[in-house]
Amino acid sequence: EVKLVESGGGPVKPGGSLRLSCAASGFTFRSYSMNWVRQVPGKGLEWVSSISSSGSYIDYADSVKGRFTISRDNAKNSLYLQMNSLRAEDTAVYYCARHFMAVAGTPRPFDYWGQGTLVTVSS
């Protein structure tokens, strides 16, 4: 069974930092590109960042570029999101999501998601 479990969320002050983790199990993690997607409370979903299976290709939404860093450790089956210079508008539930690698189009859909971890940026 595919499982994605996020952790590391919590309250943080504006300008602060937080590191999110996503523990993956039930599939060959090193074969899949992975993503972070967030949902601001009461608003829609927003793609945040993607990383290829090897970690060699990384992409970010403009809203987080230069502040967030995505990484992965294939030996530990884990995905990370380092968030620096946090702002109030970064308050959201952050989801770890797997790319549906059997689908070749653009964009690839997300076939499995975690339950999310809440990040609250407030003074």
Place this chain on the structure above:
Amino acid sequence: QSVLTQPPSVSGAPGQRVTISCTGSSSNVGATYDVHWYQYLPGTAPKLLIYANSNRPSGVPDRFSGSKSGTSASLAITGLQAEDEADYYCQSYDSSLSGSVFGGGTKVTVL
């Protein structure tokens, strides 16, 4: 404001058919990019319903169907059931933004 426009809400009685539109532009839906649909219940993991415009992952009932034409895509739910009450999001890619984009979401209410 989302790049892809969805109606905020749609409703229908049990057994009825409802459709949700997802309207974009020539830099996303109107280009050669796929549209995917997700079902979301707050506090739970989003679920992939339709991928590549009209394909259902295994386990998704055939009551759910998707289509795409021009700069718009649609999700149809036939034989509406109480368990279908949820938020639905479309997703595509935008060449101007160089990234995935989502619609603002549509809340489906079963009357």
